[in-house]
Amino acid sequence: MVAMAIFVLICAAMFGLLQLSQQKYNSESQMSGSFQEARLGVDQIVRDISISGYPSLGMFSNPISTAAYAASPFAWDPGYPGVPCNVGSTCSPTPGDFDVIVETDLGNGNGVSWVRYQLVGTTLYRGVVTKTVGGDPVAATPTSALTPFVLNVMNNVTGSLQAQIAAQYPNRFPNWPVPIFQYTCNTPSGPQPCTSAAATNYNTVKNISDVDITLLV
Amino acid sequence: MNKNINSNARKSRLPRESGAAMLIAVFALLLISVVAIALLVSTGTNSSLAGNYRTATSAYYAGIAGLEEARGRLLWKNPNYINLTNSYSNLLSPSGTPTWNLTQVLYITNPGPGETVDPTNPNPAYYPDTEYGQEFAWGLGGAAIQTPLASVSSVPSLPVGPSYKWVRINPVTEKALNIDVNGDGILDGASVLFYDPARLNTSNQPAASLVLAATPGSPPVAPTPTGVEALEITALAVAANGGQRLLQYVVAPMIISPDVADQGFPAAVTLDDGATGSVLTFNPPNGYLINGVDSCNPPPPTPSSVAAVAYSSSANQGYMVGQVNLNPSDYSGAQYPPPPPPPPPPAPFSPSLWYLPQQSAPPPPPSSSPPFVGSPLRQSWLTPLSLDAVMQDIENSADVVLSGPATGAQIWAAAPSMTAANPMTIVVNGDLTLSGGFGTPQSGYGLLLVTGILTFHPTAAWNGLVLVVGQGQFLMAGHHGSGGITGAVFVAQTRDSSGNLLPTLQATFGPSSGSALGNGINYSSCWVRTAQGPLTYKVLSFHEILLP
Numbered sequence: 001m002v003a004m005a006i007f008v009l010i011c012a013a014m015f016g017l018l019q020l021s022q023q024k025y026n027s028e029s030q031m032s033g034s035f036q037e038a039r040l041g042v043d044q045i046v047r048d049i050s051i052s053g054y055p056s057l058g059m060f061s062n063p064i065s066t067a068a069y070a071a072s073p074f075a076w077d078p079g080y081p082g083v084p085c086n087v088g089s090t091c092s093p094t095p096g097d098f099d100v101i102v103e104t105d106l107g108n109g110n111g112v113s114w115v116r117y118q119l120v121g122t123t124l125y126r127g128v129v130t131k132t133v134g135g136d137p138v139a140a141t142p143t144s145a146l147t148p149f150v151l152n153v154m155n156n157v158t159g160s161l162q163a164q165i166a167a168q169y170p171n172r173f174p175n176w177p178v179p180i181f182q183y184t185c186n187t188p189s190g191p192q193p194c195t196s197a198a199a200t201n202y203n204t205v206k207n208i209s210d211v212d213i214t215l216l217v
Numbered sequence: 218m219n220k221n222i223n224s225n226a227r228k229s230r231l232p233r234e235s236g237a238a239m240l241i242a243v244f245a246l247l248l249i250s251v252v253a254i255a256l257l258v259s260t261g262t263n264s265s266l267a268g269n270y271r272t273a274t275s276a277y278y279a280g281i282a283g284l285e286e287a288r289g290r291l292l293w294k295n296p297n298y299i300n301l302t303n304s305y306s307n308l309l310s311p312s313g314t315p316t317w318n319l320t321q322v323l324y325i326t327n328p329g330p331g332e333t334v335d336p337t338n339p340n341p342a343y344y345p346d347t348e349y350g351q352e353f354a355w356g357l358g359g360a361a362i363q364t365p366l367a368s369v370s371s372v373p374s375l376p377v378g379p380s381y382k383w384v385r386i387n388p389v390t391e392k393a394l395n396i397d398v399n400g401d402g403i404l405d406g407a408s409v410l411f412y413d414p415a416r417l418n419t420s421n422q423p424a425a426s427l428v429l430a431a432t433p434g435s436p437p438v439a440p441t442p443t444g445v446e447a448l449e450i451t452a453l454a455v456a457a458n459g460g461q462r463l464l465q466y467v468v469a470p471m472i473i474s475p476d477v478a479d480q481g482f483p484a485a486v487t488l489d490d491g492a493t494g495s496v497l498t499f500n501p502p503n504g505y506l507i508n509g510v511d512s513c514n515p516p517p518p519t520p521s522s523v524a525a526v527a528y529s530s531s532a533n534q535g536y537m538v539g540q541v542n543l544n545p546s547d548y549s550g551a552q553y554p555p556p557p558p559p560p561p562p563p564a565p566f567s568p569s570l571w572y573l574p575q576q577s578a579p580p581p582p583p584s585s586s587p588p589f590v591g592s593p594l595r596q597s598w599l600t601p602l603s604l605d606a607v608m609q610d611i612e613n614s615a616d617v618v619l620s621g622p623a624t625g626a627q628i629w630a631a632a633p634s635m636t637a638a639n640p641m642t643i644v645v646n647g648d649l650t651l652s653g654g655f656g657t658p659q660s661g662y663g664l665l666l667v668t669g670i671l672t673f674h675p676t677a678a679w680n681g682l683v684l685v686v687g688q689g690q691f692l693m694a695g696h697h698g699s700g701g702i703t704g705a706v707f708v709a710q711t712r713d714s715s716g717n718l719l720p721t722l723q724a725t726f727g728p729s730s731g732s733a734l735g736n737g738i739n740y741s742s743c744w745v746r747t748a749q750g751p752l753t754y755k756v757l758s759f760h761e762i763l764l765p
Contacts, residue, residue: 003237003238003241004237006241007237007240007241007244010241010244010245011244011248014244014245014248014249015248017248017252018248018251018252021251021252036270039267039270040270043270043273043274047277047761050759050761051759051760051761054758054759054760055394055396055758056757056758057424057426058425058426058427058757059394059396059398059426059427059467059757059758060396060397060398060399060400060426060427061398061399061400061413061416061426061427061428061429062398062399062400062401063400064397064400064402068396068397104760105760107760107761107762107763108763186609188605188609188716
């Protein structure tokens, strides 16, 4: 009887532990999946941005068309391909905190493409469209033409989700929402955040030198 | 008897209790095992995910390291310059500019411990270069492969260096890049590509770009005097898990020259007042010598002399003629005709003074355009915005960057290894007072860029180029000394005192707050060429090549 009682107690403890372990395993698996998805996402974004602007106009003495080269590492709106807009002020929707269109040749034989990353809700979308003469990069890459790329992106959540993150990481994100894309511009005084006062007059899209990527999942 | 009773009692308990203990132990072990395995699986998956990401990323950066090693070692002033012992004189000129023939290929290899890297060997174990054959029809079998160099990327304090395996350097063609540079509808595989930093588009605007060689075949001939050969650098990096990344640069040497014919600098002192500037100050003290006769020994065949002073806007002709005629014997050098009217030509004058007409867009100007001797200034050196961009390139490749106001002592302290054999590029963002000591002047060597006001004392000496671009004011101070400038001086004001871009260029040379004698300014083509560079190899493009 005593042995049975001990056996039942140990079994209960073990099953409790097993259940906890299972729950932990499931959540860890989900977290691993999210992290892996985010890593792949960041890796792809970094790759695309690293090769952005290829080939530039400087690679041509007589380009056969405007679609043969990248007008800039990043497409912009409004005004493309005319006067570049100012990052953080006149540029809307792109390049923005949650929306960027990279211009580059991906080496897939299609020539220069527009690669758009856009956050909608908690899903970061990605889409690739071949650049066309006279085309509008924003109109050519509507959300409906993009595919979900990274899920559970928390950069722009509100309400209880934001409160949970703030509670979990106090003082970590003093400014909310957290931009996925933050731009640095070349200025006479060196690289400066494009939205800073030091970059006034030097914050056009064509002055972007670096992009910081922050992905919260 | 007692013994038997005890024995029976023990026998009666054993069958009921020993099995339960066994079961408990087995179940406990089983459950613990399940929990442990679950935890192990979870941890292992996480670790392998992170590991895969790390190795893939490290291969990418290893490839970048390979590209940067090759780009750095192409530069003549790099201690590991690839032509340091003149072993590759067929690839690089004495001044360090590339002269590669179409099929020439140079590898830098970086084998890991105990492995062999031979990109020309098709054996997969040797990391073969399968990309070259994709880009060039003759493949590695038809290439003139140079003796490979070993990487210098390993760091003694680290067990292994970057994990790239090889880097290839070679000329580049339209076919190799898969880019129709000249828009003729043909991907030319026989003409080497050059980079022309002074090219103008049909609207007469600066449009630096790749251009095709003047004629196909070897040796390549630049289509314009300012064209420099572009090179392709390709790096293969292999991750620990076997994943490969192939990255590629197209680079070109960056040579600072205001002269459209790439003849160095047009004068001992060039005052860049743009195409239409009307504000110019030229007021050196009496006895301040400016000599355009080439002091290089031995001098190059041509030109043996340049002008003592040059300016670019004909609107300032009358002023400049009047100023140099105040002390005509102070200025010696080549004689050039005065610019055309307006204003009406003055009486012939003997001081060396050169009017610099502006670079013309293609097609060439009609014969009725003003006659001139020598080469005009590049279009990109005639507007404040474009000239600032050129200076930004210099700053990006500088060895030392100081914030002004600065002194000569700060330069000597920041660049202790600067010598005649090791000239440097020094940038001062702001004002600079350049003075040395009594007796032998303290000397600087290389390229000096000052964005503020430069106050030069004759107790200091500079051998090379002095660019005063920004506030564009070259002032003299002090009374005595044996220093001066050997090389060339270029002055242009692009910004007002608040830092705003000016609509047109201006320049100020002088006055002096003392008698400021010394040796003045003496043109030297040798020092000009030494300081000109190449300053760096500019990255024209970067992309990753997808591997099959």
